[in-house]
Amino acid sequence: MEKKIRIGICGYGNLGRGVEAEIVKNPDLELAAVFTRRQPAESLQIKANAPVVHVDSAAEWKDKIDVMILCGGSANDLPVQGSEFAKIFNTVDSFDTHAKIHDYFKAVDSSARSGSNISIISIGWDPGLFSLMRLYMGSIIRTGKTYTFWGKGVSQGHSDAIRGIEGVVDAIQYTIPVDHAVEKIRNGENPELTAREKHTRLCYVVATEDADKKRIEKEIKEMPNYFDEYDTSVCFISADELKADHGKLPHGGNVIHMGKTGETNKHIIEFSLKLDSNPEFTASVLLSYARAAYKLSAKGECGARTIFDIPPILLSPLDIEEAIKNLL
Amino acid sequence: MEKKIRIGICGYGNLGRGVEAEIVKNPDLELAAVFTRRQPAESLQIKANAPVVHVDSAAEWKDKIDVMILCGGSANDLPVQGSEFAKIFNTVDSFDTHAKIHDYFKAVDSSARSGSNISIISIGWDPGLFSLMRLYMGSIIRTGKTYTFWGKGVSQGHSDAIRGIEGVVDAIQYTIPVDHAVEKIRNGENPELTAREKHTRLCYVVATEDADKKRIEKEIKEMPNYFDEYDTSVCFISADELKADHGKLPHGGNVIHMGKTGETNKHIIEFSLKLDSNPEFTASVLLSYARAAYKLSAKGECGARTIFDIPPILLSPLDIEEAIKNLL
Numbered sequence: 001m002e003k004k005i006r007i008g009i010c011g012y013g014n015l016g017r018g019v020e021a022e023i024v025k026n027p028d029l030e031l032a033a034v035f036t037r038r039q040p041a042e043s044l045q046i047k048a049n050a051p052v053v054h055v056d057s058a059a060e061w062k063d064k065i066d067v068m069i070l071c072g073g074s075a076n077d078l079p080v081q082g083s084e085f086a087k088i089f090n091t092v093d094s095f096d097t098h099a100k101i102h103d104y105f106k107a108v109d110s111s112a113r114s115g116s117n118i119s120i121i122s123i124g125w126d127p128g129l130f131s132l133m134r135l136y137m138g139s140i141i142r143t144g145k146t147y148t149f150w151g152k153g154v155s156q157g158h159s160d161a162i163r164g165i166e167g168v169v170d171a172i173q174y175t176i177p178v179d180h181a182v183e184k185i186r187n188g189e190n191p192e193l194t195a196r197e198k199h200t201r202l203c204y205v206v207a208t209e210d211a212d213k214k215r216i217e218k219e220i221k222e223m224p225n226y227f228d229e230y231d232t233s234v235c236f237i238s239a240d241e242l243k244a245d246h247g248k249l250p251h252g253g254n255v256i257h258m259g260k261t262g263e264t265n266k267h268i269i270e271f272s273l274k275l276d277s278n279p280e281f282t283a284s285v286l287l288s289y290a291r292a293a294y295k296l297s298a299k300g301e302c303g304a305r306t307i308f309d310i311p312p313i314l315l316s317p318l319d320i321e322e323a324i325k326n327l328l
Numbered sequence: 329m330e331k332k333i334r335i336g337i338c339g340y341g342n343l344g345r346g347v348e349a350e351i352v353k354n355p356d357l358e359l360a361a362v363f364t365r366r367q368p369a370e371s372l373q374i375k376a377n378a379p380v381v382h383v384d385s386a387a388e389w390k391d392k393i394d395v396m397i398l399c400g401g402s403a404n405d406l407p408v409q410g411s412e413f414a415k416i417f418n419t420v421d422s423f424d425t426h427a428k429i430h431d432y433f434k435a436v437d438s439s440a441r442s443g444s445n446i447s448i449i450s451i452g453w454d455p456g457l458f459s460l461m462r463l464y465m466g467s468i469i470r471t472g473k474t475y476t477f478w479g480k481g482v483s484q485g486h487s488d489a490i491r492g493i494e495g496v497v498d499a500i501q502y503t504i505p506v507d508h509a510v511e512k513i514r515n516g517e518n519p520e521l522t523a524r525e526k527h528t529r530l531c532y533v534v535a536t537e538d539a540d541k542k543r544i545e546k547e548i549k550e551m552p553n554y555f556d557e558y559d560t561s562v563c564f565i566s567a568d569e570l571k572a573d574h575g576k577l578p579h580g581g582n583v584i585h586m587g588k589t590g591e592t593n594k595h596i597i598e599f600s601l602k603l604d605s606n607p608e609f610t611a612s613v614l615l616s617y618a619r620a621a622y623k624l625s626a627k628g629e630c631g632a633r634t635i636f637d638i639p640p641i642l643l644s645p646l647d648i649e650e651a652i653k654n655l656l
Contacts, residue, residue, distance in 0.1 A: 018589070021589065021590050022589055022590075025470040025471055025589070026470055098656070101652055101653075101656055102649065102652050102653055105652060122656055127656045129464070129468075131655050131656045132640055134655045135640050135641070135643070135644055135646075135651060135655050136457070136640060136643065138644070138655070139616045139619075139640075139643040139644040139645070140457075140612050140613050140616045140643070141609075141612055142353045142354055142612075143353055186602075248593075261346070261349065261350055261353070261604075261605055261608035261609060261611070261612060262349050262350075262605065262608055264604075265576075265603075265604035265605040265608055266602075266604045267601070267602070267603050267604060267605075267608075267609050267612075268600075268601070268602040268603075269599075269600075269601055270598075270599070270600045270601075270602075271597075271598070271599050271600075272596075272597075272598045272600075273595070273596070273597055273598075274514075274594075274595070274596040274598075275593075275595050275596075276589075276592075276593035276594045276595060277589055277590060277593040277595075280589035280590055280593055280595075281469075281589060281595050283589070284468050284469055284470075284589060284595075285468050288467045288468045291467075306648070306651075306652060306656060307640070307656070308639070308640050308641040308644075308648060308651050308652075308655075308656070309639050309640075309641055309648065310639060310640075311636070311637050311638060311639050312460055312463050312464060312467075312635070312636050312637075312638075312640075313463070313636040313637055315463070315464065315467040315468070316463055316466070316467040316636075317467070318463075320634070320636060320637065321430065323463060323634075323636050324429055324430050324433060324634060324636075325429075325430055327459050327462045327463050327466070327636075328426070328429055328450055328455045328459045328634060328635070328636070
């Protein structure tokens with residue numbers, strides 16, 4: 001049997017646990033170790049039968065890891081870890097702070113080149129597969145417009161924003177696409193859509209017993225950037241209800257391009273995702289790009305890459321001949 | 329302004345005319361010439377303001393064409409032209425005889441290498457974008473199954489098969505996906521589906537006045553490979569009705585993958601096309617891959633490629649920095 005690709009997981013939150021769970025679905029991959037900042041590292045209990053190592057000792061694993069999957073957050077972890085780990089390992093990450101991606105790319109690229117490693121950044125579904133679809137659709141049909149809708153799904157950022165309000169114990173925010181906006185495009189229109197016309201926001205909030213619910217609702221609905229540009233609904237529920245009915249992290253969405261060829265011929269290209277578990281799906285995408293990182297590195301390439309750069313065949317466990325015969 | 333990529337069109341049927349119509353939507357591309365087998369070549373009237381040249385003189389255009397788009401048929405034209413032209417030009421084609429693609433790839437690869445050219449084969453939407461989606465989906469979610477549905481759309485092969493029956497003047501065959509089969513997968517099932525359970529076939533037939541319609545209907549419904557494994561409906565209409573109501577070549581379809589992560593979390597990935605004009609859409613796909621062929625050749629690469637091999641960014645008129653900023 002061929003040697004398996006040895007995967008390291010750095011960070012053991014929702015995403016890291018997703019990667020751990022999905023590695024076993026890939027017979028050509030194996031988990032080498034999980035890296036954590038916890039002290040002592042051994043206090044972290046993981047499900048898989050693999051060593052748990054403190055991140056400060058990661059460099060000692062240089063020859064025992066083929067690709068390190070960076071599962072930390074984009075706000076604080078990746079801006080530091082992305083460049084640091086790219087010096088030592090091939091890496092894949094899901095850096096998703098849109099405004100900073102280009103700077104992040106340059107920093108990671110420089111590190112990856114210095115270490116002769118491959119680093120594939122901003123992988124997942126958005127940024128990630130949705131970005132890829134925006135590129136394919138707009139490159140093929142040069143007229144019209146590409147639209148992105150998110151949901152129905154849980155936005156962690158918006159949920160966290162609500163949790164920061166005084167009197168809120170816990171909260172879950174669902175982003176929901178406006179159906180008739182989606183339908184307009186599917187029916188061959190190219191509408192101009194405001195934020196409010198594309199998505200609504202639905203918030204389930206657990207408040208303290210003595211909280212002023214009117215004030216909390218007002219604070220949510222008027223929160224700049226997060227909620228003020230949307231039609232937002234707020235439902236107060238109990239902690240038990242939140243746990244029972246909103247414990248999963250489903251998500252999804254659509255990328256739709258509507259454009260014309262000739263004078264009047266309309267073409268609608270749509271890519272959609274309906275995901276029961278956002279972190280497990282994102283983990284699956286990361287693993288397929290880990291396979292690509294490994295193959296690129298084995299060819300002697302180095303530097304940072306985005307999803308736009310990666311030849312699709314590199315994601316597959318099939319070789320090109322099998323892919324031609326079975327999938328083309 | 330940067331030099332435009334000079335496109336040659338070989339073959340001026342539906343697809344060739346589609347390429348001619350769509351080049352103008354791409355400011356970085358220009359039509360250099362149309363190549364035909366017609367004698368004399370000048371007898372072919374084209375819409376664009378470009379020279380019409382006999383295919384036998386194509387080699388004289390070696391330095392005036394950056395990418396030749398081969399718009400001939402897979403049955404007779406491409407098996408010869410694919411290899412011949414790959415010796416002289418970078419080429420893109422839509423070879424779609426599934427069973428022969430691998431042999432075709434090898435023949436074209438050898439020619440393209442001998443001429444130091446790039447040839448991207450089997451481009452379009454199936455084979456083409458649908459193949460690509462089958463690869464992406466199956467590489468990311470390793471469990472479950474990928475399903476392909478075609479239609480509602482006109483199948484040229486099936487229409488031609490009906491036209492071959494005695495007493496038939498003209499015919500159009502629509503392939504139609506079975507809605508509840510599609511819905512099953514969208515609802516998170518992985519059904520085993522027979523040909524009959526996936527698609528129905530609807531035939532509009534113009535018969536000669538004295539034709540035995542019962543016999544024609546029976547011959548259609550029992551035709552092996554084409555119709556016998558499907559539920560087929562046959563409607564006899566007039567030549568005027570056929571022209572008025574069935575003159576366009578719409579098509580489309582869906583690639584859907586349903587698979588699980590963890591133990592029970594379901595993920596549905598779907599790519600769908602709804603096309604008013606099959607040839608114009610296919611032409612648009614060919615043009616984006618012509619851009620990719622040009623870029624690969626400019627990097628000094630040669631040989632045959634499939635849609636699986638092409639880094640997505642090469643399809644785009646954007647450079648990687650613009651793509652990162654605008655689309656990632």
